[in-house]
Amino acid sequence: MPQFAANLSMLYPELDFLDRFEAAAKDGFKAVEYLFPYAYESHELAARLQAHDLQQVLFNAPPGDWDQGERGLACLPGREAEFRTGIAKALAYAAALNCPRVHVMAGLLPAGMEREALRPTYVGNLRWAAAEAAKQGVDVLIEPINTRDIPRFFLNRQDHAHELIAEIGAPNVKVQFDLYHCQIVEGDVAMKIRQYLPTGRVGHFQIAGVPERHEPDVGEMNYPYLFKVIDEVAQQCGWTGWVGCEYRPSRGAQPGGTSAGLGWMKANAKASP
Template identity: 70%
Template structure:
């Protein structure tokens, strides 16, 4: 069975952020991810990881002005210096947190800028980041995101992300395969897992129920089957990554709301630690 990481941006929201690590560990998670760590000292987060026996598996590089609606700057011409400074900050956090993966958000495509210009900027920033990350022993990830949840996002399709990774050719530049986003944009997930996982370019999976982005046992996807496909293909190609649980609990940010919705995790064979 795949290893599951709790996304602490979306799960356990009844707790302050630094208290979510304990809650995730008690429910049996061995890894964690989240959008951004930068509101807290890296050392404070590292203390929580160590105290609860958790591995940091992924976080995002700074995305620009998130509160103002920016969703990454990697494809935006003229923001290269800001991108590089932000990525340097992400690498410093990754060092303290012993995190092997950093997701670089592409950004929203601005009106009036040719696609070719955005793509060239994106590829140049990714190539630079991959070089910096390689020296630190980290992977750089890019993630196709569906246009319903994030209108105007630059990257939508797995095939395009893999094309970019292959064109750049950096071994540590990989693709984040979010099954929720991919189902909305493309579908045919089992065959896409079989297509892309053996390439060595899939760095991470994420999941959520479709269409409401709640628990994975709510909605149109049959995740037990997809887990079995991932297991099968991973055994053939040697993939040993994680699946990030990036969903909004259907019960909301109420006491025990995340934990009460983990029947799917128990069915997958992951016991609570208590």
């Protein structure tokens, strides 16, 4: 069975954020991810990780003005200085939290602009970020996101992500392969795992049920099968990464709702050899 990381931005919503570390550890998670750490001092987060024997495996670089709808700066001409400041901040947190990967959100297509017109800005920003991240052994991740959840997002497809990685040309730029987004945009998820995981360019997986984005045993995807595919291909190519549980618990903020919905993880653990 793959290694699962609890996404603390979505799981345990009934708890204060800092209390979610303990809850995840009690449920058997060995690692965590979340959207953004910047509302907290890095030493405070590091203390929670240490206290509960958890690894920090992923978080996002600053995305611009999130509350005003921005979803990344990497593709936006004229925002390069702000982008670089954000990357520096993310890498400082990565060092403090011993986190090996940072997701850099691409951003939204500005009104009246086509994707190809933004490509040079995106590639240039990612090359710069990759060079800075390489200095401390951090991978920079890019994620295709479906346009139902985030309309006008710059990056939507696996093939597009891998084309961009080839153009960027930095070995520490990798894909954050979210099976939920992939199923909505293009499907054929198992074959895409088989196609892309052996390339060495997949740095992280994320999962959620489709279409409601609840637990992976709710919805149209056969996750037990997909977990077996990941295990099989990972064993063949030596991949040892994490699968982030980035879903909204179907029980919402009901006390204990996240824990009650983890039957899928326990069942897959029992089914693993």
